[in-house]
Amino acid sequence: xxxxxxxxxxxxxxxxxxxxxxxxxxxxxxxxxxxxxxxxxxxxxxxxxxxxxxxxxxxxxxxxxxxxxxxxxxxxxxxxxxxxxxxxxxxxxxxxxxxxxxxxxxxxxxxxxxxxxxxxxxxxxxxxxxxxxxxxxxxxxxxxxxxxxxxxxxxxxxxxxxxxxxxxxxxxxxxxxxxxxxxxxxxxxxxxxxxxxxxxxxxxxxxxxxxxxxxxxxxxxxxxxxxxxxxxxxxxxxxxxxxxxxxxxxxxxxxxxxxxxxxxxxxxxxxxxxxxxxxxxxxxxxxxxxxxxxxxxxxxxxxxxxxxxxxxxxxxxxxxxxxxxxxxxxxxxxxxxxxxxxxxxxxxxxxxxxxxxxxxxxxxxxxxxxxxxxxxxxxxxxxxxxxxxxxxxxxxxxxxxxxxxxxxxxxxxxxxxxxxxxxxxxxxxxxxxxxxxxxxxxxxxxxxxxxxxxxxxxxxxxxxxxxxxxxxxxxxxxxxxxxxxxxxxxxxxxxxxxxxxxxxxxxxxxxxxxxxxxxxxxxxxxxxxxxxxxxxxxxxxxxxxxxxxx
Numbered sequence: 001x002x003x004x005x006x007x008x009x010x011x012x013x014x015x016x017x018x019x020x021x022x023x024x025x026x027x028x029x030x031x032x033x034x035x036x037x038x039x040x041x042x043x044x045x046x047x048x049x050x051x052x053x054x055x056x057x058x059x060x061x062x063x064x065x066x067x068x069x070x071x072x073x074x075x076x077x078x079x080x081x082x083x084x085x086x087x088x089x090x091x092x093x094x095x096x097x098x099x100x101x102x103x104x105x106x107x108x109x110x111x112x113x114x115x116x117x118x119x120x121x122x123x124x125x126x127x128x129x130x131x132x133x134x135x136x137x138x139x140x141x142x143x144x145x146x147x148x149x150x151x152x153x154x155x156x157x158x159x160x161x162x163x164x165x166x167x168x169x170x171x172x173x174x175x176x177x178x179x180x181x182x183x184x185x186x187x188x189x190x191x192x193x194x195x196x197x198x199x200x201x202x203x204x205x206x207x208x209x210x211x212x213x214x215x216x217x218x219x220x221x222x223x224x225x226x227x228x229x230x231x232x233x234x235x236x237x238x239x240x241x242x243x244x245x246x247x248x249x250x251x252x253x254x255x256x257x258x259x260x261x262x263x264x265x266x267x268x269x270x271x272x273x274x275x276x277x278x279x280x281x282x283x284x285x286x287x288x289x290x291x292x293x294x295x296x297x298x299x300x301x302x303x304x305x306x307x308x309x310x311x312x313x314x315x316x317x318x319x320x321x322x323x324x325x326x327x328x329x330x331x332x333x334x335x336x337x338x339x340x341x342x343x344x345x346x347x348x349x350x351x352x353x354x355x356x357x358x359x360x361x362x363x364x365x366x367x368x369x370x371x372x373x374x375x376x377x378x379x380x381x382x383x384x385x386x387x388x389x390x391x392x393x394x395x396x397x398x399x400x401x402x403x404x405x406x407x408x409x410x411x412x413x414x415x416x417x418x419x420x421x422x423x424x425x426x427x428x429x430x431x432x433x434x435x436x437x438x439x440x441x442x443x444x445x446x447x448x449x450x451x452x453x454x455x456x457x458x459x460x461x462x463x464x465x466x467x468x469x470x471x472x473x474x475x476x477x478x479x480x481x482x483x484x485x486x487x488x489x490x491x492x493x494x495x496x497x498x499x500x501x502x503x504x505x506x507x508x509x510x511x512x513x514x515x516x517x518x519x520x521x522x523x524x525x526x527x528x529x530x531x532x533x534x535x536x537x538x539x540x541x542x543x544x545x546x547x548x549x550x
Contacts, residue, residue, distance in 0.1 A: 001452045001483035002124065003089075006065040009056045010044075011037045012514040018501065019518075024479035026497030027487045027516075028527060034514030035487050035503045039126065039457055042066065045092040046124060047117025050102050056513075062096040068123050074450050075122055084109055092120060127442060128457035135438050136426030141412045142405055144441060145394065147448045148370035151363065155405075158359040162404055165352050172345050179338040182331065193328040196321060199305055206306050206318045213299050219291040226286035233279040241279060244272045353402070360406035367396055367408060374444065381440035384474055386467040387433070389418040392425070432462025436471060443478045453483040460490045468492035491531040495548035500524045524549060 007016045012034055029035050044050055045066045055062050068090045079086040085107050093105040094116070104116040134140050146155060215222065233240050248268045255262035310316060313324055371394045382390040393413040401407065413422035416433050429437060439459060446454060456475065463471060472493040478484055479498070488494055500519045505512055519527055528545035529537035537545075 001069050001071075002066055002485075003069050004065075004067040005038070005042060006063070006067075007038070007041045008063045009060045010041045010062045010064065011054050011056060012505070012512055013037060013041070014056050014513055016514070016516060018516055020483070020485070021499045022483055023498040024476055024496055025483070025485045026494045026500045027485060027503060028489070028494050028500070028531065029503030029516075030505075031489075032505070034505065034516075036457075037514055038503065038516065039455070039487065042124070042455075043126065044094045044096075045104075045116070046120035046126070047104075047113050050094070050096045050100070055096075055098070058098060061098060064094045066092045068092065068452070071452065072450075075119070078119065078122065079106075082111070082115055084111070084115075090123075092116065092123075122451070124453045124455060125442075125451055126455045126457060127438065127459060133426070133434075135412065135434065135441060136424070138410055139405075141394070141410045142367075142408065144374055144445065145367040145370045145396070145410065146363075146405075147445050148374050149363070149366035150448065151366050154359060154362055154366070158356060158363060158406060159404065161352060161356050161359065162402065165349065165356060165402070168345065168349050168352065172342070172349060175338065175342060175345065179335070179342065182335045182338065189328050189331055193325060193332060196309065196325040196328070199309060199321075201306075201309075201318050201322055201325070203319050203322060206303065209299050209303055213296070213303065215289075216292060216296045216299065219289055223286055223289045226282050226289065230279055230282045230286060233275060233282065241272060241275050244268060244275060248272060356402055357407075360402060360408075363406040364396070364398060364408055367410075371396065377444050378437070378440045381443055381474055382436060385436045385440070385470045387416060387436060390414070390416045390433070390437075391422065392437070393422050430462065432467075435459045435461055435463065436467075439471060439474060443474055446478055446482055451482065453485070454478070455485045455487070457487045458489065460488055460493055464490070465492075472496040489531065491528045491545065491548060494528055494531060495524075495545070500527065502527055521549075 001022060002020050004020070005018045007013045009015075016038075018038075027035055027038070040054075041064050044062075044064045050062070070086075070088050070090055073086070076086045087107055091105075091107055093108075095103045095105075097103075102113065104111050104113055106116065106119060146152075231239070248265060251261060251265035251268060255265045306318060306321075309321055310318075313321060315321060315324070374394060375392055378392050379390065382392075391414070395411045395413060397409045397411075399407045399409055412425045414425040414429055414433075414437065415422040416429065420428075422428075425434075425437070439456070442454060442456075445451075460468060460471060468490045469492040472490070472495065475484060475486055475493060476496040486493060486497070494500065500523075501516050502519050502523070503514065503516045506515055525542055525545045526537070528548060529541040532544055533541035
């Protein structure tokens with residue numbers, strides 16, 4: 001239940017704090033005094049949109065706080081899912097800065113607006129005179145039956161399964177599209193793959209062949225240079241090896257006289273060995289270097305194949321061609337498996353549909369059973385509110401296709417008079433009849449939900465006299481099981497409250513402010529007497545007010 005509401009810098013309110021009680025809390029006041037302002041502030045901590053132009057003082061931020069007492073752990077899982085601390089005394093806070101930016105908190109933990117709204121909807125439901133049109137909604141009518149059917153787990157499982165079904169159907173549609181496109185490209189991709197596979201590409205082969213091509217192309221000049229180099233090193237009379245050998249001979253005769261000369265002589269001998277080895281390798285390479293036009297032709301053809309494929313696929317290397325070949329192979333294999341995937345997905349969808357149809361059938365049967373209870377209890381509540389001949393009828397129709405709620409379509413028919421044909425409620429009910437019907441529905445739902453607080457905002461439009469008295473009794477009965485707040489202009493309803501709050505205006509200098517106070521017993525008598533007869537009520541009005549309060 002809502003224990004305290006604190007409002008700072010909102011509309012005509014500078015600072016205001018209200019403590020609420022269990023049972024029925026009545027809020028009255030003159031027209032324009034600010035009852036709707038208080039409700040508007042409360043709606044901010046329930047996640048409604050905020051605008052800075054409604055600030056009392058444009059130089060300060062607006063802060064709305066609501067302190068709630070949670071009687072049990074019903075909402076603990078909701079808090080846990082969002083990593084919020086669950087506390088028996090829970091505080092919702094909304095701050096709106098002067099630039100219009102908004103921040104929301106749950107027990108001093110920052111949250112986004114959707115989380116604040118989700119939690120707020122579990123704590124308070126606001127029902128205004130305009131919300132009576134909600135009863136014409138098929139979704140709301142179905143919600144009534146679901147609340148009485150008491151199948152939240154079944155409905156939750158169905159809704160989750162239905163989402164899975166829609167996702168699977170979308171996946172199937174996309175896979176069918178991709179498969180169709182792939183099959184259209186299959187022949188061409190198969191041709192490209194075969195062409196690359198037949199080329200038997202190897203990474204690094206291109207570079208190796210390009211080097212060999214260079215060698216074969218310049219074979220004659222290479223052989224000539226190698227032969228000349230070999231002669232200079234080893235085969236001419238002035239060959240480097242002969243001269244180096246002679247230098248060693250000269251050093252042999254004198255190395256014994258100087259250790260340094262002996263060391264140099266050793267280096268000469270080593271250089272001679274290295275030079276002979278170089279000369280030998282040059283001679284071998286020269287002997288193996290020949291112009292081979294047949295090999296040159298083979299290499300050129302192979303490289304032309306590489307270059308042609310690279311140009312065709314707009315790449316520069318065999319490594320890139322191999323990557324394309326691998327991708328083509330993946331595409332073709334995927335296409336081979338796509339039919340199997342499609343069949344598997346179709347089977348999963350069929351099994352999911354069977355499960356959902358079974359659950360939808362259970363939902364339908366539960367709703368059918370709930371109809372009798374709903375019609376009986378709502379009719380009974382309408383009788384209490386001076387509508388003895390009123391009757392409602394839920395028409396539940398099974399559709400051929402599944403939807404988000406099963407395969408049911410519901411329509412609520414209503415008649416207020418004996419002998420009158422029932423018709424869709426939105427077409428035949430007057431404003432006063434809609435108000436009472438909605439109150440009857442809310443009273444019924446309150447018995448089957450754990451909502452701690454229900455607010456009625458002037459739903460007594462179009463009723464008066466004895467009917468207003470009966471409506472007050474229904475609201476009073478409802479308040480025995482939950483906290484109810486009723487903003488009303490009818491004394492018959494106001495007199496039913498356990499607590500009575502009066503909203504008033506203060507005219508100070510050039511500033512108008514809104515305030516609220518809890519009325520003492522005698523103050524209630526005066527307030528209700530004024531609701532009966534206007535300002536300065538007489539003795540009869542005051543006595544009438546006392547009688548109502550009794």
